[in-house]
Amino acid sequence: MIDYTMISSDEELVKICNKLKTKNQIAMDLEADSMHHFKEKVCLIQIADDTQNILIDPLSITDFSPLKLFCENPDITKVFHGADFDIRTLERDCNIRIHNLFDTEIACRFLGIQRRSLAALLKKHFNLCLDKRFQKTDWSKRPLSDEMIAYSLNDVLNLIELSRILKKKLEDCGRLAWAREEFQLQTLVKHDNNSSAPLFMKFKGAGKMSRRGLAVLEHLLHVRMDIARQKNLPLFKIMGAESISHMATRRPVTFAELKKSKALSPKQMGMYGEKCLKAILDGLAVPTEELPVYPRKKAPDVAPEIPGRIRALKEMREDMSKRTGMEPGFLINNAMITTIAMASPGSRQELLEIDGARKWQMDILGQEIINILNICA
The missing domain is CATH 3.30.420.10 (Ribonuclease H-like superfamily/Ribonuclease H)
Known part of the structure; x- marks a missing residue:
């Protein structure tokens, strides 16, 4: 020992x-x-x-x-x-x-x-x-x-x-x-509170749902959270995300429909079926003018030269990955590449002023990025 x-x-x-x-x-x-x-x-x-x-x-x-x-x-x-x-x-x-x-x-x-x-x-x-x-x-x-x-x-x-x-x-x-x-x-990362409303903001696939679907989804997520809290169990041990998504999309309103959907196992039907149906009906009863809206950022206007810059920067990243042995996504991720392509900084200092840019990234890639932006201006 x-x-x-x-x-x-x-x-x-x-x-x-x-x-x-x-x-x-x-x-x-x-x-x-x-x-x-x-x-x-x-x-x-x-x-x-x-x-x-x-x-x-x-x-x-x-x-x-x-x-x-x-x-x-x-x-x-x-x-x-x-x-x-x-x-x-x-x-x-x-x-x-x-x-x-x-x-x-x-x-x-x-x-x-x-x-x-x-x-x-x-x-x-x-x-x-x-x-x-x-x-x-x-x-x-x-x-x-x-x-x-x-x-x-x-x-x-x-x-x-x-x-x-x-x-x-x-x-x-x-x-x-x-x-x-x-x-x-x-060392600067912090705990992310996943239980803050609206719960659908932390649910994968919510952004593709209709407003009515979001209303139903939100009620189902609250039901699952309440049950998990009462039983002191993690959320996934109550109902999986796939089951929740299935019910929010199909929206069965009777036990027969819920059973036919196979969103819940027979055991889950017995334990949670009634509460899930009530959640679905509550979501369906939300007035149209009160339906939740999934927040979306308006896509910025993209100048015609931006896609070419992004392609060139990604090609450079692949080449630098081979030369350094460091994985492409670690060297610089796609979001940062897009930000750089749109900002088109003219110097290493301007690169460093971009939110999220690392000094070490600019040590490796800075001059290459500036060169590409000058060519693709």
């Missing part, structure tokens, strides 16, 4: 954070319960350095301020693999931000590494095979089994050494400063 220290009280958290603040670098990871409960929460925080392994039980902690001070200390590097979820979760549940991040997944992107899952990287560099049996486990359950503890610790045990390997590779190819810029931008 891997040696570790379990932190399950505010007093223990204070002590361990006082010890950790002397470190230069630590590895971190989180486990949550999104597959099992309506309101997802962080259920375990794993930390490792060169000498110790720590598990923090956030379900037993009431004051996260010592961990907040530690995580926001810019003198200590926090190593994560694919930190986006972790950063959003810590901000949502603990009001904690991460300062001084090293993200091994992002580092791999700058190195052109295609197979960059943690399991693939640990196999490649340390010949270790991760046991992923507990990926969908309910981490809110207590006590944690020995197998669950070992699984959670294995995600951080080798992260520091992996970060050193990747950092050296980044230094050797002159891309460490680029990666650090992206690490910093990653």
Whole structure:
């Protein structure tokens, strides 16, 4: 069994954070319960350095301020693999931000590494095979089994050494400063509240529905959310998006029609059929003048030279992807290409002033972009 220290009280958290603040670098990871409960929460925080392994039980902690001070200390590097979820979760549940991040997944992107899952990287560099049996486990359950503890610790045990390997590779190819810029931008992401009205704004395919369809969809989504909240289950365990979309589009108004539509399973029909039918009827009863409207941005007028610029910029991106080994969509995405084509900046400085532009992107692509825009003016 891997040696570790379990932190399950505010007093223990204070002590361990006082010890950790002397470190230069630590590895971190989180486990949550999104597959099992309506309101997802962080259920375990794993930390490792060169000498110790720590598990923090956030379900037993009431004051996260010592961990907040530690995580926001810019003198200590926090190593994560694919930190986006972790950063959003810590901000949502603990009001904690991460300062001084090293993200091994992002580092791999700058190195052109295609197979960059943690399991693939640990196999490649340390010949270790991760046991992923507990990926969908309910981490809110207590006590944690020995197998669950070992699984959670294995995600951080080798992260520091992996970060050193990747950092050296980044230094050797002159891309460490680029990666650090992206690490910093990653620390700024925030939790997105998906339960704010109108709910259809977060539903895939809603933009293609009629206004009447949106009204029905909104009522169905509220019914699903209310049931999920009452049962303390994630939304997908109540009704899948496909079922909701089917009902909002077909809009059956009787049990016979709902059953014939096969939008719900027989079990779901028994549990939720009546509520779904009421939601559909309520949506159909919304007065025409009160029907919701899916907000759409008016497409800007496109000058005739814009499509040619976009094509040329995409061709350049493909060429630079081959030359750098970095994936095209990571080098620069289609939305940014379109923005640049329409803005037609005349200098690198003007490029950098475009919202969302990275300095590292302009280091790689800036002059090429200016050259293309001059030719396609």
